[in-house]
Amino acid sequence: MAGRLLLVWRLLVRSLRRHRTENVLLLVAITAATATLTLGLTLNELVNRPYERTRSATAGPDLVVEPAFTGPQARDALTPLTTLPGVTDHSGPYPLAFLALTARDTTVRVVVEGRDDTPAAVDRPAVTDGTWTRPGGVVVERAFADALHLHTGDTVSVNGHPLHVTGFAVTAARPAYPRPGWHFPGSITTEGGGLVWVDRRDIATLAGDQPLSYTLNLRLTDPRTGIAAVDPAGGGIGSDARFHGWRFRTGPQIAEVNSMLNGPARQALLIGSWLLTALAVTGVAGIVAGRAIGQRRRVGLLKAVGAGPAMIATIHLAEYLVIGLAAAGTGLAAGWLAAPALFRPAAGLIGSVGVHPPPPRMVVAAVALALGIAVTATLGSVVRAATTSTVHALADAATPPRRRRWAIWLSRRLPTALLIGVRINARRPRRARLITVNTLITTTAIAVVLMALAQDRAPLKLGYSELPDVRDERTTQAMLLLVGVVCVLALLNTAVSTWTAVLDTRHPLAVARALGATPGQAGLGLATAQLLPAIPGVVGGILVGLVTYFAGDDNRFAPASWMLSAAFGVLLAVVALTAIPALAAARRPVADTLRSAAT
Incomplete structure (x- = not known):
C-alpha cells in the first residue's frame, strides 16, 4: 500500500510540473467555480439572516407595543x-x-x-x-x-x-x-x-x-x-x-416584513445560483475533458506496465482533488470578501459578511460543493480513461466522425476555414456541446435581465412624492450582479475551452497545413469550431430567457434591438476570445508540431 501511495504521489508531482499550462487553467477554472458558489452562499446569507444580526447588535425587542x-x-x-x-x-x-x-x-x-x-x-x-x-x-x-x-x-x-x-x-x-x-x-x-x-x-x-x-x-x-x-x-x-x-409587533413579524422586501431578490439569487452552478460544472468539465484527451497515451503506458483501472482512476482523481483543494481556499476567500461589496440586499439592516472569517458551516459547504463539482465534472473522463483498452489508449486516436454522404458532399463545397472547424467539432463532439451549454446559460441570464429592465415598475407612493420601489431596485441589483458573474465565468470558460482546443488540435491543424491550408485558414478554422456550437446556444438562450421570465406573469417584451444586440455581443465575445489564441497557435512551424509526441 505504501508503495502504491508513493507511486501516486510521484506521478502527481510529475504531472503538476510537466503540464503547467493545463494545471493553471484547471486551477483558475475551479477557483472561479468555487468563488462563484461561495458568492451564491454568501449572498444567500446576506439576504436570509440580516435581521437576526441586526437584532443581536441593537438589543432588539421581543415585543413592541403602541396604544x-x-x-x-x-x-x-x-x-x-x-x-x-x-x-x-x-x-x-x-x-x-x-x-x-x-x-x-x-x-x-x-x-x-x-x-x-x-x-x-x-x-x-x-x-x-x-x-x-x-x-x-x-x-x-x-x-x-x-x-x-x-x-x-x-x-x-x-x-x-x-x-x-x-x-x-x-x-x-x-x-x-x-x-x-x-x-x-x-x-x-x-x-x-x-x-x-x-x-x-x-x-x-x-x-x-x-x-x-x-x-x-x-x-x-x-x-x-x-x-x-x-x-x-x-x-x-x-x-x-x-x-x-392597539398595535403589537413581535420580532418574527418584523423579520417577516423585512424578508418580504428581499423576496424578489432572493428568488433571483436562487435561480441565478442554479445557472452559476451549471456554468461552473460546464467550465470544469471542458478543461477536464481536454486534459483526459491529452493523457490517453499516458494511460496506455500505465496500463502497459501493469496499472489497473482502480490505480488509473486514483492517479487522475488525486490530481484533480489536489488542484481543487488549492482552488477552494482561494475561491472561498474571494467569494466571501466580494459579496458585501457587490450586493447590499437590505440597507436598513446589518450585514457582517466579509468582516469576520466565514462560519465553519459555510467553509464545509463551499469546499464540499467545489470538490463535488470537480468530481462530477471529472468522473466521466476518469471512468473512460480507466476503462479504455491499452491498445486504444496507446494509439491516442480521436473519436472518428460519422461519415454521411450528404455531409461529405457539403464539406467539399465549404471554405477551408469552415471545413476545418466542422471537422474539429465532428472529432470532439463533447467539447462542442459544452460550448453550446456555456453560451446557452450566458444568453439566458442576459435575456432575463433585459426583460426585467424593460418592464414598467410602479413607484412607491409616499403621500406627497413617489420614489422607486426598493424591492424592484434590489431585484434589479441582484440580477445585474448575477449576470455580471455569469458573463465573467462564461468568458473564462470560453478562454479555457479555446486553450484546451489549441492544445488538442495542434497535430490535426499541422496536418491540414501540410496539405495546403494557410496559417490564417487554420487559425480561423479553430475559431470557427468554437463559434459554430455557440450559435444554437445563443438562439436557445434568448428563447429560454423569454419563457423563464414570462412564466406565470403578464409582462412586456424587451425591444428586439436589445435581444439582437445581446446575441451578437455574445457571439462577438466568443470570436474575440478564440481568434487571437487560435491564430497564434496556427503560426507554429508545422515540422516542430509533427515532431512532437503526445504525452
Whole structure:
C-alpha cells in the first residue's frame, strides 16, 4: 500500500510540473467555480439572516407595543406593562409623531421617534455613519437615507422645521423603509414612509398641534410568548378590552416584513445560483475533458506496465482533488470578501459578511460543493480513461466522425476555414456541446435581465412624492450582479475551452497545413469550431430567457434591438476570445508540431 501511495504521489508531482499550462487553467477554472458558489452562499446569507444580526447588535425587542390613543393617556397606559410577570426588561415609552419630511424637492411621510442621549437597555439603534441624536439634529434610518440620497451634514425639513442630519442608523424595533408603520394617530391603516430619530426635547416642537403617540419596547422571558405576555387572549375573542385597536409587533413579524422586501431578490439569487452552478460544472468539465484527451497515451503506458483501472482512476482523481483543494481556499476567500461589496440586499439592516472569517458551516459547504463539482465534472473522463483498452489508449486516436454522404458532399463545397472547424467539432463532439451549454446559460441570464429592465415598475407612493420601489431596485441589483458573474465565468470558460482546443488540435491543424491550408485558414478554422456550437446556444438562450421570465406573469417584451444586440455581443465575445489564441497557435512551424509526441 505504501508503495502504491508513493507511486501516486510521484506521478502527481510529475504531472503538476510537466503540464503547467493545463494545471493553471484547471486551477483558475475551479477557483472561479468555487468563488462563484461561495458568492451564491454568501449572498444567500446576506439576504436570509440580516435581521437576526441586526437584532443581536441593537438589543432588539421581543415585543413592541403602541396604544390606540395618544397623549399622556397613552404613556400612562404603557407604564404598567413594564412590570408584568413575563417582562424582563424594557425601554420607553418613547414619543412618536407621524409627520412629513422634505429633502431637497422630495416630501415623504416619516415616523419621528424621540430618543434620549443615553443608550437604552432594549432597542439601541446602531449608528452606521455619523453620530446619535442631539438637539437640532436628526438621525435617519439607513435604508430611508439611501432612498433619499442623503449624506451626513445635509439639512432636511420635518414638518417645516429644518434639522441637520447627524447620522444614519439601523434598528430591529421597526421594519426598514418603506414599511416602518406610518399611520395617522388613532388609525389602524398603515402607509409607506420612512423612520427618523430626534432628540426627545425636540419632538413636541416638530409635532406642533398633532398629539404625540407613544411606543414601548419589551424584552420577554420567553420570546415565543409574543402578544400573550401582555394580552393572554392575543387580541382574539375575549381579549382584554383595554387593548382594542392597539398595535403589537413581535420580532418574527418584523423579520417577516423585512424578508418580504428581499423576496424578489432572493428568488433571483436562487435561480441565478442554479445557472452559476451549471456554468461552473460546464467550465470544469471542458478543461477536464481536454486534459483526459491529452493523457490517453499516458494511460496506455500505465496500463502497459501493469496499472489497473482502480490505480488509473486514483492517479487522475488525486490530481484533480489536489488542484481543487488549492482552488477552494482561494475561491472561498474571494467569494466571501466580494459579496458585501457587490450586493447590499437590505440597507436598513446589518450585514457582517466579509468582516469576520466565514462560519465553519459555510467553509464545509463551499469546499464540499467545489470538490463535488470537480468530481462530477471529472468522473466521466476518469471512468473512460480507466476503462479504455491499452491498445486504444496507446494509439491516442480521436473519436472518428460519422461519415454521411450528404455531409461529405457539403464539406467539399465549404471554405477551408469552415471545413476545418466542422471537422474539429465532428472529432470532439463533447467539447462542442459544452460550448453550446456555456453560451446557452450566458444568453439566458442576459435575456432575463433585459426583460426585467424593460418592464414598467410602479413607484412607491409616499403621500406627497413617489420614489422607486426598493424591492424592484434590489431585484434589479441582484440580477445585474448575477449576470455580471455569469458573463465573467462564461468568458473564462470560453478562454479555457479555446486553450484546451489549441492544445488538442495542434497535430490535426499541422496536418491540414501540410496539405495546403494557410496559417490564417487554420487559425480561423479553430475559431470557427468554437463559434459554430455557440450559435444554437445563443438562439436557445434568448428563447429560454423569454419563457423563464414570462412564466406565470403578464409582462412586456424587451425591444428586439436589445435581444439582437445581446446575441451578437455574445457571439462577438466568443470570436474575440478564440481568434487571437487560435491564430497564434496556427503560426507554429508545422515540422516542430509533427515532431512532437503526445504525452
